[in-house]
Amino acid sequence: MTAKNGLITDTYKVVKKVKRSNRREKKPPSPPAAEPPQLSEREVDLQQLRKFDLTWQFGPCTGITRLQRWERAALHGLNPPQKIKDILLRESTDPEYTHSLWRDYPL
Template identity: 75%
Template sequence: MTPKRGLITDTFKVVKKAKRGVKRNKSPSPPKAEPEPPQSSEREKDLQELKKFDLDWSFGPCTGISRLQRWERAALHGLNPPHEIKDIVLKEYTDPEYTQSLWRDYPL
């Protein structure tokens, strides 16, 4: 004799589906608070401007020279570099993050 098999519902739980067209009453979700964007410090803003200057090839190459030297070279050749860049570099002339370009760590 073969063993008696049970119904599939004996093994798996029966799940009843909701009727179509019937709306469930959901409690309203609380409004989501939008996180405030992080405030950038003045240093971060300055370094971002200097990074843009380094990546702008219209002022000539920036490898092997400081940002101030590049700015002065661009001004000498009439390329009109932004004066804000010179002001930022001169403001923090002892910090290598301000004076050297992004490519300072890469050998020529």
Template identity: 60%
Template sequence: MTTKRGLITDSFKVVKRAKRGGKREKAPPSPLPQKDAETVREEDLQQLIQFDLDWRFGPCTGISRLQRWERAKHHGLNPPEEIRDLLLQTHADPKYKLSLWSEYPL
């Protein structure tokens, strides 16, 4: 008397894959999506707003962002260098120069 063993191959068909010939060439990496100028500007302004809202660097009313950064540096508060770089690159634009609270009267 023979008994059937319940092997998985009894229920499913065995499929053998054909061997591939040779090595495939690696595809060049896809280029990173370029950010448009408006997106970059919005991200920069968001960083500056976060700098304005961070009270570790002192009050920001009545002075420019660069003056506030320099004051914080002078007092050893370690403000972010990227904020200074951003402010020096865009020193002519009032949206970058003036703080978030500049439109409100003192």
């Protein structure tokens, strides 16, 4: 590859592409809207209880049960959701319902 001028166009032929004005961009077809998976009643309840645990407006939740936290929040006029208390009273023996999200972490 010896070139007199040292330009690359001396060695390789210049090829220009022809532009097409009516060319459309191809977009991949959008996937069909998938329905969200149906959650069981237990999963919905536990999801609401986790949300209750993460809502700091009702005070700290470490070291006490969810029902104790709900009652303390009600005592202080923080208006915790009645639905949470209903869930807790309905499932009062299941530790997954009664203990807070943070029960597995040391204080």
